[in-house]
Amino acid sequence: MTAIRKVSKSPWVVHFNCNSCNGCDIEFLACLTPIYDLERFGILHVGNPKHADVLVVTGSVNHRNARVLKNVYDQIPDPKVVVALGVCASTGGVFADGYNVLGGIDKVIPVDVFVPGCAARPEAMIDGILKAAEILETKRRHPETLPAGQPVITRTPTAAAPAV
Template identity: 60%
Template sequence: MSYITKSPWIIHYDGSSCNGCDIEVLACLTPMYDVERFGIINTGNPKHADIFLITGSINEQNVSVVKQIYEQMPEPKAVAAIGICATSGGVFKDCYNIMGGVDTVIPVDVYVPGCAARPEAIIDGVVRALGALDEKKKAMEKRPHETTTAAEAVANLDRMGLPDGAPPEPLEELVLPGDDIEVKYFGTQPDDESADDSKNSGSGKEEA
């Protein structure tokens, strides 16, 4: 029996949301609806999380952020898209800066519509995500020594649009205080890197 569904930890990220669904997600943790009695904790660290609650739709700025959070979560993981903006773009679907709902960048297990989604609906969505998590855990237990096969790993990378195969370059030597290293910024970057980077956040693949 899988204990992972007994006390799932969630990580919450807001990608271009108006905050309505975010405060309802936080309201689930507070004494009125109180999901902490089920052992659900809102953690700030993706590496500790089981369920990714995402609100708001995707725009060009936060594509890489959402992907990085998703990649850092260990398997098995589930994603719940909270609110109609995360499901499909909502009332902002025709805006010039909106790409669409969350499923344009990462696979989603549960969609919770609403504007703003009510805490009861959010809790219902999390419970269904637990079901999905349970199935994934059972599928993982069939192969006890590896989480994914090599072919599945390549397929995962393909689906997320990342280059496959090549491992990250290992650091050749220790970096000591006082060394001059090139600072990489976090976030998306315009294609020509000759632009002055010190005043904007350029992109970097952040080594986790």
């Protein structure tokens, strides 16, 4: 898992389900539980995009929700970073050939980190969010890098989930 550098502010994360089967959403919720404990990295889950620095998105984007996704993205103050959680958010995944599907969320908003997997594992999600927090810090210190630079693609960990 990524070792996070010193950052100037706790990254606040808002989650948006774009068009997912809920599989990745369940795994993201697992990140917030005491087992995976995203908060141990100082990362806070918030419900309002106006309070957030990091947008995590699950599911593919389609003609119907593209405008909503863009609206959520636009409400997040700069600097901000975007994490695509799961293969659907990254490429459209199993929904890519749908008649109304545009593909991955990068068709509508800039993406900083792609986390592959179906569903993406909580360890991979946390790794991706920590990478995003580092990119966010770089954007804070070097605002000329806005908007998103080259996206990062994380590796899916193969380790078994911790015993409950």
